[in-house]
Amino acid sequence: MTEKVIVSNKGLVRADFNFWVGKYMDKFYDGLEQKKIVGNKCSKCGDVFCPPRSVCGKCNENLPLDQNWVDLPESGTLQNYTITPYKVTDRRTRKVKDPQLIAMVQIDGSNTAIVNRLLNITPDEIKIGMKVKVDWSEKTTGAPSDINGFVKV
Amino acid sequence: MEKVGIVGFNQVKMYSDANYGRYEMIFEAVRGALDKAGLKKKDITTVISCTNDYYDGRTISNLFTVEVGGGYLVDESKCEMDGAHAVLYGLMRILSGNHKLAVIWSGSMPSCYPYHSARLYETDPTWERPLGYVNDITAGGFQMRAYMEKFGVSKEEIARVAVKNRKNATKNPLALAEAQNANLTVEDVLNSEIYSDPVTELMVAQPCDSVAALLLAPERQALKITDNPVWITGVGYSQEAYYLGERDLSISKSMEIAGKTAFNAAGIKDPKNEIDVAELFEAYAHEELILAEALGLADKGKAANLNSEINGDLAINPSGGALGGNPPCATGLIRIIEAAKQLRGEANGYQVKGAKKAIASGQIGMCAQNNILFALEGSD
Numbered sequence: 001m002t003e004k005v006i007v008s009n010k011g012l013v014r015a016d017f018n019f020w021v022g023k024y025m026d027k028f029y030d031g032l033e034q035k036k037i038v039g040n041k042c043s044k045c046g047d048v049f050c051p052p053r054s055v056c057g058k059c060n061e062n063l064p065l066d067q068n069w070v071d072l073p074e075s076g077t078l079q080n081y082t083i084t085p086y087k088v089t090d091r092r093t094r095k096v097k098d099p100q101l102i103a104m105v106q107i108d109g110s111n112t113a114i115v116n117r118l119l120n121i122t123p124d125e126i127k128i129g130m131k132v133k134v135d136w137s138e139k140t141t142g143a144p145s146d147i148n149g150f151v152k153v
Numbered sequence: 154m155e156k157v158g159i160v161g162f163n164q165v166k167m168y169s170d171a172n173y174g175r176y177e178m179i180f181e182a183v184r185g186a187l188d189k190a191g192l193k194k195k196d197i198t199t200v201i202s203c204t205n206d207y208y209d210g211r212t213i214s215n216l217f218t219v220e221v222g223g224g225y226l227v228d229e230s231k232c233e234m235d236g237a238h239a240v241l242y243g244l245m246r247i248l249s250g251n252h253k254l255a256v257i258w259s260g261s262m263p264s265c266y267p268y269h270s271a272r273l274y275e276t277d278p279t280w281e282r283p284l285g286y287v288n289d290i291t292a293g294g295f296q297m298r299a300y301m302e303k304f305g306v307s308k309e310e311i312a313r314v315a316v317k318n319r320k321n322a323t324k325n326p327l328a329l330a331e332a333q334n335a336n337l338t339v340e341d342v343l344n345s346e347i348y349s350d351p352v353t354e355l356m357v358a359q360p361c362d363s364v365a366a367l368l369l370a371p372e373r374q375a376l377k378i379t380d381n382p383v384w385i386t387g388v389g390y391s392q393e394a395y396y397l398g399e400r401d402l403s404i405s406k407s408m409e410i411a412g413k414t415a416f417n418a419a420g421i422k423d424p425k426n427e428i429d430v431a432e433l434f435e436a437y438a439h440e441e442l443i444l445a446e447a448l449g450l451a452d453k454g455k456a457a458n459l460n461s462e463i464n465g466d467l468a469i470n471p472s473g474g475a476l477g478g479n480p481p482c483a484t485g486l487i488r489i490i491e492a493a494k495q496l497r498g499e500a501n502g503y504q505v506k507g508a509k510k511a512i513a514s515g516q517i518g519m520c521a522q523n524n525i526l527f528a529l530e531g532s533d
Contacts, residue, residue, distance in 0.1 A: 009210065017278065019278045019279050021279040021280075022279070025279055025280065049399075051280060057394055057399065079398075080295045080298055080299055080302075080402070081295075081298065082291050082294025082295050082298060082349045082350055082351075082352075083294070083347070083349065083350035084290065084291055084294065084347075084348065084349040084350070085347060086269075086290065086348070086349075088269075088270075088273060088285050088286060088287070088288045088290075088291060089270065089273060089285035099350075100286070102286045102287075102291055102294075102349075104295060104397065104398055106398075112396065112398045112399045113397070113398030113399075114398055115281060115284070115286050115287055115397060115398065116284065116286065117286065123350075128298075128302055143283070144280060144283045144284050145283070145284070
C-alpha cells in the first residue's frame, strides 16, 4: 500500500439498490410531496413519531397503519446541531467550500427529532431551542430531498 | 456461570498505513497468540472472527480468512460487530461445553477503504442515508453537544480526556504513533482541526490498521495452559434506539444496562470502589465521560472531575484507549486484552499497581448505540 497502488478496485459490477420504503414511510413521503409533514401517535403513551413507526419502542405497542395519524406543522424546535467542513457522502475525505450546518429538529407536536441542514444562517446565530421551519424544495417528488433543510422563523 | 479464562492474546502494532497484506496481519495476530500461550493449531476447537463486509470490500468477508485465522476444518463463525462482541460469541461457544479452546480475532485495515464513508452505510437507506448528513463524525458532534448542553460540561474538560489518553498511549508500544503525544495540551486539542463542531481532530479516535487475537478456555483447560489466566466474571450488553432523534445522546442507556448486567453477574456492588482499572472504548473523548457515568464510576455530568490517570482514583484507559489507536472491529477486543494485561501485571510502563478487578468495553453503531461490558478478574 505505501509504495504504490497495484490495484484500486472501483468495482466491476454496478449494483444499485432499490429499497421499498414500507407502508408507513410511504404515507410519510406522500405527505412530503404535498408539502405536509405527518407522524403517527402511540395510543398508549401518546408519543408522536416523525417519521412514523409501526411499533412504539417504549410501550411495544403496535401503531395500526389506518389509525392515529397526526398532521404536523412545518415548524419545529432546534434540539441539537453540529458544523462540519467535510462532505459526509464522499468516497474519500474531502472538504466542502462552505461548512455544512446540520441540525436535529423536533417538529412541533412530535416527540422525536429529524436530522437535516440548517440554511441561511451563520453559526453565531444558532441557538439550541430556537424556532425553525421547513424549507421546501420548489418541486416536491415524495422523496427525502423534498426538504431542503430548516430556516429560522 | 462456569469459569472461562483468557489464556492468551496478541495484538499487531497499530499503524495508520501498515505494510502488511490483510491475511499476513491476521496470521501474525493469531499465530502470535498461540505461540505465546505455547499452543498449536490442533488445540483450537472453535474460531470466531470479527470483521465487516463494508470494511473488507466483499460479502461474507471471512471466507478468505479461515486458514490464516486458524479456522481450517474447525467450528468457525463470524460476528460482524465489535471484537468485544466476538469475545461474547466465543464465550458462549465455550459455555456450550463443546469446546476447549476458542480463538477470537478481529481487526481491519482502514488504510485501504474510506472508513467514514463506510459508516454512512449504517444509516437507514430509506430516510437518512439518501440525505447524507449523518456519519460517525457528525453523530459524534451531536453527541458531544448534547452532553455539554445537558450537564454544562466545558470543551476544556472534554479535551483533557484526549490529552490524558494520548499521553498514556506514549507508554504503550503497540499504540498508533500518530496518536501518541506526551506534550499535548488542552489548547492543542481545542485548536486542532474541526471535524464536526464541537468535535476536533484530536478528540476523535483515529481509525488505523491492526488485528488482535484472544484465546479463551474453560477452567480446567485454562489452568493447564497457564498459571495466570484472567477470568471472565460477568458480561452485559445492550442496544438502544436506531434513529439519533429518538435517543438522549447526553447519556448512555445501553451502557447503563450492560454495566448492571455485568456487575450483577460478577457480584460487583460498588463499581467505583471495587474496580481497579477500566478500559473503555471511547470513539471520541466525550464518550469516555458518558460511558464512565453510565457505569456509575462518576455522577452524571461529573466524570471530568474523576482522577482517571494511571495512578489516580480509578485508572481509565491507561493503555491510551481507542484514542491511542482505533482499528475498526478490533478496538473493543484490544480493550479486553489491555485489561487482561493489567490483571496479569504485564502492562509494562502503564501498569496500574495491584490491579485485581477490571472492566473492558466494546461498542458499535452511531454514538455508541450498542455497548458491551466485560468484568474481569485476575488469578491470585
